[in-house]
Amino acid sequence: MAIKEYIRERFFPHIWCPGCGHGIVLNSLLRAIEKLGMSKNEIVMVSGIGCSSRISGYVDFHTLHTIHGRALAFATGVKLSRPELNLIVPMGDGDALAIGGNHFIHAARRNIDITAIVMNNRIYGMTGGQYSPLSGYGTMATTAPYTNIDHSFDTVQLAMAAGATFVARTTTYHVQQMTKIFREAVLHEGFSVVEVLSQCPTYFGRKNRLGTAVDMMEQYKNNTTPVGSKAKKENPDLIERGIFVQKELPEYCHEYDKIIERAMQKIT
Amino acid sequence: MSDNIKFLQGNEACVEGALYAGLEFFAGYPITPSTEIAELLAYRLPQRGGRFIQMEDEIASMCAIIGASLTGRKVMTATSGPGFSLMQEALGYAIMAEIPCVIVNVQRGGPSTGIPTHVSQGDVNQARWGTHGDHAVVTLTASNHQDVFAMTVEAFNIAETYRTPVILLFDEVVGHMREQLVVPQEGELALVERLRTAVKAGVDYHPYLPREDGRLPMSDFGGIHRYNVTGLFHDMWGFPSDKPQVVHDLIRHLVDKINNNVNQITKYKSYYLDDAEFILISYGASARSALHLVEYLRPRGERIGLLELQTLWPFPDYLVREKCGHAKYVIVVEMNMGQILQEVRRVMDQPQKVFLANRIDGVFITPMDIRNIMRVVQGKGV
Numbered sequence A: 001m002a003i004k005e006y007i008r009e010r011f012f013p014h015i016w017c018p019g020c021g022h023g024i025v026l027n028s029l030l031r032a033i034e035k036l037g038m039s040k041n042e043i044v045m046v047s048g049i050g051c052s053s054r055i056s057g058y059v060d061f062h063t064l065h066t067i068h069g070r071a072l073a074f075a076t077g078v079k080l081s082r083p084e085l086n087l088i089v090p091m092g093d094g095d096a097l098a099i100g101g102n103h104f105i106h107a108a109r110r111n112i113d114i115t116a117i118v119m120n121n122r123i124y125g126m127t128g129g130q131y132s133p134l135s136g137y138g139t140m141a142t143t144a145p146y147t148n149i150d151h152s153f154d155t156v157q158l159a160m161a162a163g164a165t166f167v168a169r170t171t172t173y174h175v176q177q178m179t180k181i182f183r184e185a186v187l188h189e190g191f192s193v194v195e196v197l198s199q200c201p202t203y204f205g206r207k208n209r210l211g212t213a214v215d216m217m218e219q220y221k222n223n224t225t226p227v228g229s230k231a232k233k234e235n236p237d238l239i240e241r242g243i244f245v246q247k248e249l250p251e252y253c254h255e256y257d258k259i260i261e262r263a264m265q266k267i268t
Numbered sequence B: 001m002s003d004n005i006k007f008l009q010g011n012e013a014c015v016e017g018a019l020y021a022g023l024e025f026f027a028g029y030p031i032t033p034s035t036e037i038a039e040l041l042a043y044r045l046p047q048r049g050g051r052f053i054q055m056e057d058e059i060a061s062m063c064a065i066i067g068a069s070l071t072g073r074k075v076m077t078a079t080s081g082p083g084f085s086l087m088q089e090a091l092g093y094a095i096m097a098e099i100p101c102v103i104v105n106v107q108r109g110g111p112s113t114g115i116p117t118h119v120s121q122g123d124v125n126q127a128r129w130g131t132h133g134d135h136a137v138v139t140l141t142a143s144n145h146q147d148v149f150a151m152t153v154e155a156f157n158i159a160e161t162y163r164t165p166v167i168l169l170f171d172e173v174v175g176h177m178r179e180q181l182v183v184p185q186e187g188e189l190a191l192v193e194r195l196r197t198a199v200k201a202g203v204d205y206h207p208y209l210p211r212e213d214g215r216l217p218m219s220d221f222g223g224i225h226r227y228n229v230t231g232l233f234h235d236m237w238g239f240p241s242d243k244p245q246v247v248h249d250l251i252r253h254l255v256d257k258i259n260n261n262v263n264q265i266t267k268y269k270s271y272y273l274d275d276a277e278f279i280l281i282s283y284g285a286s287a288r289s290a291l292h293l294v295e296y297l298r299p300r301g302e303r304i305g306l307l308e309l310q311t312l313w314p315f316p317d318y319l320v321r322e323k324c325g326h327a328k329y330v331i332v333v334e335m336n337m338g339q340i341l342q343e344v345r346r347v348m349d350q351p352q353k354v355f356l357a358n359r360i361d362g363v364f365i366t367p368m369d370i371r372n373i374m375r376v377v378q379g380k381g382v
Ligand SMILES: Cc1ncc(C[n+]2csc(CCOP(=O)(O)OP(=O)(O)O)c2C)c(N)n1
Pocket: A049, A050, A051, A052, A053, A068, A091, A092, A093, A094, A095, A096, A119, A121, A123, A124, A125, A126, A127, A132
């Protein structure tokens, strides 16, 4: 199926700013789905609120655009109710890890078969440039006019600690890798987390004097390195990208099927 | 004893009603005095292939049932005050996106953590206006286990008929008290199943275009029609829109579909109203004491009656005016500061003849409490 077939052309033009990384994420995701040869009817995309979350409106799947931070909770209801469906949940960094942080760790802990994508632009884009839990110490934001004193955490480490069975990171510069990772993540049976560093030139870029969208993508190229590379040992400031965890553990809906079996045996 | 006669708690009667109505999915978080509903469903639902999940909080529980409902399931969650507060944003989402679902609130005393193991009816207005923005809601209640069962079935029926969340507002006394329930036979109570679209695959389906009768046939997520669901104002495809006409029409639709059907949604019971000079209006556990007093005073020559409301929202203005207009005195009996009192005063031509008999101390209101207020109203002294 051509990529265009996955898009709701009726609902374009999209709302994203020129240079926004979120469109690149959409592109890579659709390429991954196309390569997997999935039918549109078997995919449910659930999103929250934010620039990133608008992605669900543009794709021709079953789409559920919900409330800020709660996408994974809605997705859990859909998935447990119809385990045969494929759930993809794109979220902003604020959506996934500030207001939605609790749902994030608990979905990971259950190992429910959902693909969570954290589109990390280190800022609240939709509301106009306030700091997010991933902005990081020393950055600038409209709510940190004297610099940000909040420390960030590492999405990958958090996801691993919470029990996600597939964890990866990539950037909008590394589109080939992003497509490959999405393919693996969607195929993976269990909770998958893909963090994509995605530029917001309008707010994070401007507030922190990072230049144009192209400049920001170039920084992704220069500031990242493949997982386990020698470069990381020499320069600990580099951000690793690639697949960190990929392991098989019992999936939540399968486990619940066994509960149903057990409960039914008890009454017969 | 036949096994359709049971002796159980009100919370269990609610579970029986939900299963009778065809409940398939429950998500919840433990909280007194509603917890038995979750515990029992964790046990019963998988026995019939249904699914139960204990979520990380009440916000997530409310969100999960909305997701499950979209796949075509009958869904429910249960909570009490603090959890009901947490559910409000997602409850508004279910109103906006028109998702059938049932939310049980077994009330305890509030605000805040309040008085968890004691009775109150303090969440009546929260049920009406807890979520932000203009909207209409349906809220049902009951005073005994047979009615808890019937109202729970009714809640599912209304949720499916009008594509709306329905709140079941019970209270600690009804929830925890034990009494008899006769479970109706299959087919004895009517069940409303989901109205699904007849539009064929490949033909443009409009999930948010109401039919002439105001109803909107649904299509299950995962089925042949792919569409968008959002909490933003949206057009007939479910795509966000800020066109004034779209916004106006949608809010009117959301409010009208409930308010234009008040008569169908209104459930109540009346006792000795025809010649009553003194009318008690009550609901939930309070109505038990009110009924007790009426049954006690009638044989003693007092012309007293009871209007027991089972639908609290939309408030049955017409019913109250019609049934109580002729009374000399009306006393609203409730366990809060007068939340339904306000409504009754609003709809009555002579609000000065409407009085309140209440208790707000976590103690169940007794027939004597009501009797004492009656005597004050009558100028007889206590
Ligand atoms: C309960 C609630 N609180 C706050 C908001 C306002 N709000 C909308 S989007 C957003 C943050 C968006 O940032 P992020 O999730 O990082 O996504 P981005 O827009 O950067 O893609 C906020 C705070 C809201 N919609 N709901």
